[in-house]
């Protein structure tokens with residue numbers, strides 16, 4: 001995640017009327033982030049982002065092709081008016097999510113839902129490239145980028161950039177990519193927020209509480225269970241205590257409606273009659289045993305050599321720990337021994 005392009009980005013945003021009280025550097029995890037250059041009280045403006053710098057990447061109802069092709073268009077245009085923004089995006093080898101993850105990792109999810117989700121992204125993007133979706137698309141590739149040469153890797157990259165960086169603006173019901181704001185990393189309980197875009201001239205990034213000069217500013221991307229964060233954003237959020245079940249392991253999980261920001265799975269510990277508790281414990285045990293029994297498809301790789309391998313192994317360990325915690329907790333309520 002390049003730091004050398006930030007000065008140019010800030011200049012561009014300020015020249016277009018923006019206000020920024022941030023500096024950008026790597027945080028203690030080595031992840032690029034935004035840090036307060038002064039202290040803020042609740043509701044103070046951390047940054048005012050002018051609409052002339054905002055990339056409008058589609059409506060809530062449009063297909064994945066719209067944000068992907070909107071980003072692709074700017075990537076392919078050497079004279080893009082968003083050039084200072086495009087230049088600071090992570091490069092193809094600096095970001096990963098299900099749009100661009102190598103398929104060799106698919107079985108490492110050890111979850112039928114996530115493995116299919118990853119393979120589906122590959123199929124959708126291949127179909128987009130082959131023109132098979134053209135008749136149903138809002139925009140075709142050629143309508144967006146003309147005759148510029150486009151590869152599958154280009155589409156995967158554009159898909160990964162858009163889906164890790166857009167935010168929904170409630171008032172206008174659009175997916176927007178807002179420079180500066182999109183340097184804020186996720187922290188689930190973060191109270192800073194983005195204004196609703198009521199007037200359409202600026203988006204305001206507002207402090208949700210007192211922030212000291214030098215603190216990293218954050219934004220909550222949503223309730224983000226670990227597996228969802230890896231698939232959608234390519235990182236594991238801070239480990240929580242007590243551990244939280246992965247999305248696909250929660251009692252509310254429904255593969256046909258796996259996640260909605262408006263209705264995330266309950267954060268309340270599961271409770272019920274003894275029969276319900278027993279059924280839930282057995283359900284969790286089945287998942288636990290299935291993960292344990294699923295062999296690794298890739299040879300063991302020493303830590304630090306392969307980001308995606310490490311990420312998916314860490315996710316597996318987190319799932320197992322969270323399942324074991326929950327099985328023990330329910331066994332305690334039932335006064336029985338947990339079978340792990």
Ligand SMILES: C[S@@+](CC[C@H](N)C(=O)[O-])C[C@H]1O[C@@H](n2cnc3c(N)ncnc32)[C@H](O)[C@@H]1O
Nearest residue numbers: 001031032164165182183184185186233234235
């Ligand atoms: C909107 S960007 C945030 C800024 C990003 N770090 C950058 O420099 O461009 C989202 C991406 O930041 C990273 N990220 C966000 N929150 C994170 C966190 N809590 N821990 C690690 N990486 C995080 C992930 O790579 C994610 O896909």
